[in-house]
Structures are given as C-alpha cells and as structure tokens.
Amino acid sequence: MKKEIKVKLNGFSGQYENPSDYLKKYFPIKVFNDNFNVKFVNNLDEAEIIFESTVRSSDYKFLNEKKKKVIIISGEDLFKERDVFNLIESVVHKLGFKEEKWKIMDKIDSVLPKFVSSIPIIYFFPKFLKYVKKISRGEIKNAYALVQNDMNGENIFILPCFFHTLYYDLPKLIKNNNKKIQDRKKFCAFIVSSNSSRERVHFFKKLSKYKRVDSYGKVQNNMGNQLFKSNWNTNNEVYKNYKFVIGFENNFAKEYISEKAQVPMLSGAIPIYRDDYGSDDKVIKKIIELDQDDEKYLKMANEPWFVDNKIPKIFKEKEMELIKFYKKILES
Secondary structure, three states: OOOOEEEEEEOOOOOOOOOOHHHHOOHHHHHHHHHOOEEEOOOHHHOOEEEEEOOOOOOOHHHHOOOOEEEEEOOOOOOOEEEHHHHHHHHHHHOOOOOOHHHHHHHHHHHOOHHHHOOEEEEOOHHHHHHHHHHHOOOOOOEEEEEOOOOOOOOEEEOOHHHHHHHHHHHHHOOOOOOOHHHOOEEEEEOOOOOOOHHHHHHHHHHHOOOOOEEOOOOOOOOOHHHOOOOHHHHHHHHOOEEEEEOOOOOOOOOOOOOOOHHHHHHOOEEEOOOOOOOHHHHHHHHHHHHOOHHHHHHHHOOOOOHHHOOOHHHHHHHHHHHHHHHHHHHO
16 A cells, blocks of 8 residues: 555635535646545644645745645746736725725726836745745755746646646537527626736727626626626636636736636637737627627637547646656655
C-alpha cells in the first residue's frame, strides 16, 4: 500500500458551496486525491503537504514553512498591472462606497481620458508574484506553484485556469447539432462584478444601443440585485436562456484563459469573448446579422467547439503531466 500523505487545503473557499466538491470537481486537487493515498487533515501542524490558494492573505507566512511542502495554486494573471483607474477604484471602495462604487467608477471612466486612466502603476499581486518568482528560481526549496503565466522553473507547472473547475465538464461540450432557435428566447446576457476590464463595459454599452443586454452583475446592473449570481458556477443556468453572452476576460494576457468563454459554451449560448473582426463595430455588425437570421445563428451555434467534435488529446496529456509533477514533489 502506498504511503499515506497528510494534506491540508488552506485558504480555499467560495468556489463551491460544499468543501468536499474540491475533491470531486476541482482539477488540481482531484488529480492529487485520485492518484495518491491522501488523507486530508484540518490541522496545519499535522499536514505534510499544504495546498494554498493564490491570495489568501497578505503576509504569505505559509512560504516560511521549512518542514512541509507547499503547493500554491493560482488562477490569476500574476503579471496583471494595476493602473490609475484601478487605484481610484480601490480608494472609492475603501471610502465605503461599496454599493455605489460601480456607478461612481462608470462616471469617472466617462470623464477621465483613457491615456491617463490606463497608466500602469504596480502589479495587482506584487507580493505573490515576488514569491512565485522565487519559487521559479529555486530559492524556496519546499515550495511549488501551479500558475497560468508562461514561467520557467522546475518547481513551476503551467495550468490554464479553466482546467481548474471545468476540466471534468469537457465532455458536455461535444455538439449534437440539435439546438433550436426557440430555446433561445432572449438576446444577450452580461454578468460582471469587477470594473477591472473597461473594455467589456464599453462593449456592453455599444451593443446595448442595438438591443437591451441583460446585466445581472453589479456592473451595469439592469436586472435587479436579487438576480445576481454570486457563484459563477451557476451562471450557465442564466445563460441557457440567451443567444449570446458577453464573456470578456478581466484582462487578456498570454496563457491567461479563465472560465469566461467556457461557461457560456456549456450553456449552449454563443460567447462574445475576443473579436476576430478588427473592431467592436464589426463584431456588433456580425452579432446583429446572426440575431436577425435564425438560420445563420443556428449554423454558428451548432458548429463544434473542438476540431472533429472530439476532445483534443492535449487535455489528457496535461493531466498526465500534472501527475508526474506531483510525483516529483513527493519524491524530492
């Protein structure tokens, strides 16, 4: 029998209502649990291995652990920069304008020139990035990191964010070409609770000039706060009623792929993710064309998400690579 490994999940909350779902649905943890003799413990002192989330705390004392192995899981773009606009948003939030913040920031965005508001100031996660860089350079011997960004290092494993929570839903993306236009009675949905991407807010406003876009989130909300879905895992229950979903990332960066496109895909809606048309106006022109022609809409909606409508082998290969990475950690 394989040696029992005592593991502590530290700082994981909010993704799932039931903590046990991390063992069933959360890819990095489930892979570890399925392939090794694991006993999950509640006491940090008892654990041999600690899994840590990205920004659980500001001090990162867990990286000072000398007798335990720490595996950090990051679902963020570690190189994302905080610009003038984001800094103002933080100040507004700290002043207590939590409910009014989105309207205040929308007003500021309309009057503050973009070339000023977009001036970068500091990384969003400066302390965390500093420690991950130390891990990549091998300066922290007992620490490892699963990150999205393209980083080198024996103790670094690159894992796109959508793997974390959607890997086991990939079979649901196989198309069966049975969509009907009657199933999509509403035009377009938008669920956003962060001002960090003004690009998607601007697109929302432009598209709304053609037809109402239903906004369930705190940003540009027009559906009532009681309809806001605080857990994005349930957003597809809203999206399944819509033809389109605005699903821009918080920011676009190399290797950074979150759940923003995949959740609408699972619902059967067409995600508006990142345009291939050269401008917002051309994208909106295409959306209007599809919206006004049921045959064209269904043709696009029934196109397979994957080449030959099969899950690419690269996904399974990534899982096997992660198992090897974990084995290396245990054997080191």
